[in-house]
Amino acid sequence: MSPETPEQAPAPEEQATGTDPKPEEAQVERADPRNPVSWLPTLVETAVAIAVALVIGALLVVLSDQDALEALAYLFTYPADFFNAAWDAIWSSYSALVRGSVGSGDRLATTLERAAPLICAGLGVSLAFRAGLFNIGATGQMVFGFLAAGYVGFTWDLPPVLHMLVALVAGVVAGALYGGLVGLLKARTGAHEVITTIMFNYLAASILLYALSKDAFQRPGSDNTQSPPVADSATFGSVADVHLGVVLAFLAAGGVWWLLERSTLGFELRAVGSNPDASRTAGMNVSKVFTVGMLLAGALAGLASTMQVLGDQSSLSPTLAGNIGFDAITVALLGRATPLGTVLAGLLFGALSVGGVAMQASAGTPKELAQVLQALIVLFVAAPALVRGLTRMRSSASGSTVQAKGWGG
Amino acid sequence: MGRMSAATAVSSTGAVAVRDRADVQRQVKLAVVYGLVLVTLLAFALTTSDSTVWYTLEERVNRKESPPVEANGALVLWPAVAVAAVAVALAALNRVPRSWVGVVVHGLVGVAFFAGFLVWVYADQANAGAIVMTNPLPGTIRLATPLIFGALAGVLCERAGVINIAIEGQFLMGAFFAAVASSLAYSAEMGLVGGVLAGIGMGALLGVFAMRYLVNQVVLGVVLIALATGLSSFLLSQIPNDPDVKQYLNEPLILPRIEVPVLSDIPVLGPTLFNQTLLVYLMYLCVVLVSWLLFQTRWGLRVRSVGEHPKAADTVGIKVNRIRWQAVLLGGALAGLGGAYFTVGSTGSFDNGASAGNGFIALAAVIMGRWHPVFASLAALFFGFMWTLQAQLAFLDKIPGELLRASPYLATVIAVAGFVGRVRAPAADGEPYVKS
Known part of the structure; x- marks a missing residue:
């Protein structure tokens, strides 16, 4: 595909930038992805967005700091006191955030392991976005992955590597089937995927609770809704201090890139995402694309679930999925639904969430601040016009590759 | 159907x-x-x-x-x-x-x-007459109240062409500030005002980023939910546990039930509809108000026209973004009221994630109700009914509890896949309008 593809076609090259201007920005000249000068402004914009988010975060840090608040009372008599206290609070919080996430090899490994499920689930959401589907259902798809991978992991008895592979495949397939069902329902009956994925999340939560109330999933001799961890033979081995799942996450990102940019199926996905009617007229099977798109998205969410069950050796519990499924949407959106972007966004979110805990432990700043920072960063990255206004940067052609703009149909 | x-x-x-x-x-x-x-x-x-x-x-x-x-x-x-x-x-x-x-x-x-x-x-109870069928309707109305407020907010915004996925975020902020306002003012009704103001604030954020900075509105909604989740739990963690301070910040009064004279004496319907809190009566009023505004007034016609074809509306002299701003802010106020339900309307003090996913159910109700205020409210009532029924049937051991818990969501999937089918959103939903 050449950069001269028609207006509707998505970005030909995978860049964190994307090159598909919204129709209303059509008067802006288009970025050529092969020319670094044209996408550099987008990098700068992203950096500025992160900086603005950090500044707002700093205000919140000051507001949550006892010393700074006490000094604020006599701001006009001794202004230096307040600024010193505020600076101390900001510096100790942010340095704890950085040290806690990337400060040492050990912390870096934790960050990578935290980022791996976010990247996989985020890739699933991204892939669905490119096909014009808004997949809120990563949580439910992950729960099915937990059930299958966990069951194989702690009840079957197989030789070490084979056991891990079987459990991995089981988790991926279970997630894929649960995701594919959403696509099938949309293709067959037109049921809107936003409704069905929301409902399927709740359904999966009920099914998980049901499974955890049965002996097959419970720890022997316990009535808690908690399963045993998987057998040692089913865990991911470690590669250079991190578990194999991290490697799998990067491989998955490469696979998604190849699928989207180099394969026929990927072309169909992007075409349907851009304009389902035109794709149907061109002879593409839109129903098949919806089903396969959701199937693959579910498979990626299933892969994310194995990171926790087989990688961290967590036991199944009603709260295991946590916020990953929802954060995956934010990660995918921050990464503009491109594989490289999703990986970078996943790493950033992993670092923020690992660092947030460290920040609370050493500087006493609530870890919820990390969550606020994540949201603010995405908000400002998504609003290039605002960032440009702040920095008086010349307008650049940063578009969005996210296809799900409206409700589709 | x-x-x-x-x-x-x-x-x-x-x-x-x-x-x-x-x-x-x-x-x-x-x-x-x-x-x-x-x-x-x-x-x-x-x-x-x-x-x-x-x-x-x-x-x-x-x-x-x-x-x-x-x-x-x-x-x-x-x-x-x-x-x-x-x-x-x-x-x-x-x-x-x-x-x-x-x-x-x-x-x-x-x-x-x-x-x-x-x-x-x-039927067939082991201990005959031990468990009695009760009237599920009052519970239905109560549980559906926040959903209806949220669904109305969604309908208003989206009819004007601004996608509002952030209902959950508006609920959370509404719930938090309703609790704070009620505790500060020592009045449950002031809590409603706090909820409305917080909802308008969230609506304003939605409006600024969607219309001024042209952010993709699906992205924006998800981000606003994440922001509201993080911000509300951050603010909650700032409230000290010291009871002397806490009573002014997170120990709200709860709205009392008000019996409407005469009307509440009607058998069955009376206690169902007319022995509820002020918030529920406001909900009735808002359903009528939004339907009337959208379909009977000149303003409503403008809202619908900027949501369907903003360019045509602009051509005949309608200020597209002004109308959209009005709809988004009004929607924010409604969602804020819905959020107030989770603190001053039911349990009192704010807790992390107080709205418990109700905003997503409200979003589903908007789509199930085909972006129509009355049908969206009916879809919300359906959820309220299923939740109430589920709570009542939990006393009987005829159906496994987990299946009961899943039944509202299973029923929704069946209803959407089997009967509602393909739905059509307002044509310009999610498209920012820039005058060229």
């Missing part, structure tokens, strides 16, 4: 002039669905040995003042089977009209199914 599909091949006399595929599909679908209902009802009727059930019209069992009434469930079960059988026959012969008569038929089958199901569930 099914009558909305494209084909209208049945003439007024019911004779089929031309059969297109959609018409055949509808016939098959109706016959299969009604057939399933009939089979299930027959199974209920045949497996019930002692069909005596006890019921009371009160919301809670009060054996002294209004003792439960004994009724023979067979008198409900078999007529329900008969209704389903007639419906199956009509569907098989393709005699279910597409007009309002068809809707009545669908409704009758639905009522028959629910009645038969209830009799089956409550």
Whole structure:
């Protein structure tokens, strides 16, 4: 595909930038992805967005700091006191955030392991976005992955590597089937995927609770809704201090890139995402694309679930999925639904969430601040016009590759 | 229901002039669905040995003042089977009209199914009369209140062409600031004001980023939810546990129930509709208000036109973004009221994630209700009803608890996949308008 593809076609090259201007920005000249000068402004914009988010975060840090608040009372008599206290609070919080996430090899490994499920689930959401589907259902798809991978992991008895592979495949397939069902329902009956994925999340939560109330999933001799961890033979081995799942996450990102940019199926996905009617007229099977798109998205969410069950050796519990499924949407959106972007966004979110805990432990700043920072960063990255206004940067052609703009149909 | 599909091949006399595929599909679908209902009802009727059930019209069992009434469930079960059988026959012969008569038929089958199901569930108790059927309607209205506020907010924004996924975020901020305002002012009603202001604030954020900075609105909604989740738990963590301070920040008063004189004495309906909190009465008012605004006023016509075709609206001199701003802010206020339900309207103090995913259910109600305030409210009532029923049936061991928990969501998937089908959003929903 050449950069001269028609207006509707998505970005030909995978860049964190994307090159598909919204129709209303059509008067802006288009970025050529092969020319670094044209996408550099987008990098700068992203950096500025992160900086603005950090500044707002700093205000919140000051507001949550006892010393700074006490000094604020006599701001006009001794202004230096307040600024010193505020600076101390900001510096100790942010340095704890950085040290806690990337400060040492050990912390870096934790960050990578935290980022791996976010990247996989985020890739699933991204892939669905490119096909014009808004997949809120990563949580439910992950729960099915937990059930299958966990069951194989702690009840079957197989030789070490084979056991891990079987459990991995089981988790991926279970997630894929649960995701594919959403696509099938949309293709067959037109049921809107936003409704069905929301409902399927709740359904999966009920099914998980049901499974955890049965002996097959419970720890022997316990009535808690908690399963045993998987057998040692089913865990991911470690590669250079991190578990194999991290490697799998990067491989998955490469696979998604190849699928989207180099394969026929990927072309169909992007075409349907851009304009389902035109794709149907061109002879593409839109129903098949919806089903396969959701199937693959579910498979990626299933892969994310194995990171926790087989990688961290967590036991199944009603709260295991946590916020990953929802954060995956934010990660995918921050990464503009491109594989490289999703990986970078996943790493950033992993670092923020690992660092947030460290920040609370050493500087006493609530870890919820990390969550606020994540949201603010995405908000400002998504609003290039605002960032440009702040920095008086010349307008650049940063578009969005996210296809799900409206409700589709 | 099914009558909305494209084909209208049945003439007024019911004779089929031309059969297109959609018409055949509808016939098959109706016959299969009604057939399933009939089979299930027959199974209920045949497996019930002692069909005596006890019921009371009160919301809670009060054996002294209004003792439960004994009724023979067979008198409900078999007529329900008969209704389903007639419906199956009509569907098989393709005699279910597409007009309002068809809707009545669908409704009758639905009522028959629910009645038969209830009799089956409550019959054959090991300890006869121990568990009494209670009136599920007051609980339905209560649980549906925040959903309806949220759905109305979604409908208003999206009719004007601004996608509002952030209902959950508006709920959370509304809930938090309702708790704070109520605690500060020592008045539950001031809590509502706090909720409205927080909702308007969230609406303003949505408006600024969607209309001023042209952010993709799907992205924006997700981000605003994440922001509200993080911000509300950050602010909550800033409230010290010291009771002297906490009572001014997170120990709100709860709205009292108000009995409307005369109206609350109507049997069944009175206690259902007219013995509720101020927030519920506001909800009735808002459903009427939003429907009237959207469909009877000049402003509503403008809202709908900027949501369908902003360029045409602009051409005739309508200020597109001004109308959208008004709709988004009004929607924010409504969602803020819905958020207030989770603190001053029900449990009191704010807790992390107080709205517990209700915003997503409200979003589903918007889509199920096809972006219409009344239908979206009905979809919200459906969820409220299923939740109430689920809580009541949890006392009986006839159905596993986990299946009961899943039933509202399963029912939604079946309803959406089977009957609602493809829906059409306002044409310009999510498209920012830039004057060129």
